[in-house]
Amino acid sequence: MKRKLLIFVLLCALPLGGALNLYVSGSTGLPLLAYVLASGLAFGMYGYDKRQAKAGEWRIPEKVLHAIELLGGWPGALLAQQVFRHKTRKLSYQLWFWLIVAVHQALWIDVLYLKYFKF
Numbered sequence: 306m307k308r309k310l311l312i313f314v315l316l317c318a319l320p321l322g323g324a325l326n327l328y329v330s331g332s333t334g335l336p337l338l339a340y341v342l343a344s345g346l347a348f349g350m351y352g353y354d355k356r357q358a359k360a361g362e363w364r365i366p367e368k369v370l371h372a373i374e375l376l377g378g379w380p381g382a383l384l385a386q387q388v389f390r391h392k393t394r395k396l397s398y399q400l401w402f403w404l405i406v407a408v409h410q411a412l413w414i415d416v417l418y419l420k421y422f423k424f
Contacts, residue, residue: 309387316406317380323413336377344381347373351385351392358391367398374405 324337350373354365374382392398
């Protein structure tokens with residue numbers, strides 16, 4: 306459990322640090338707001354989808370879950386995967402999920418260190 310928490314904190318460090326940096330510098334608070342709102346929404350959607358799966362009812366399409374993750378909800382989705390034990394074993398889902406996380410990491414590396422692909 307401690308290892309998973311450490312991984313979560315490390316994954317969130319770059320996006321959170323970058324979003325806070327933009328907010329504090331007066332540039333924009335939009336990324337920070339997007340991460341908070343989308344993560345809360347993703348967490349709730351995962352919980353709902355898990356309940357629906359157990360009940361054999363209508364489910365949230367995976368494309369919708371991935372769209373919320375892409376909009377900044379991946380931290381909430383990652384927490385929800387662990388809390389609800391949902392979407393953790395489906396390889397195709399996990400591949401897309403971790404690609405989304407990697408895209409967010411790469412974008413923040415670019416914004417904070419490379420300054421928009423200027424070489």
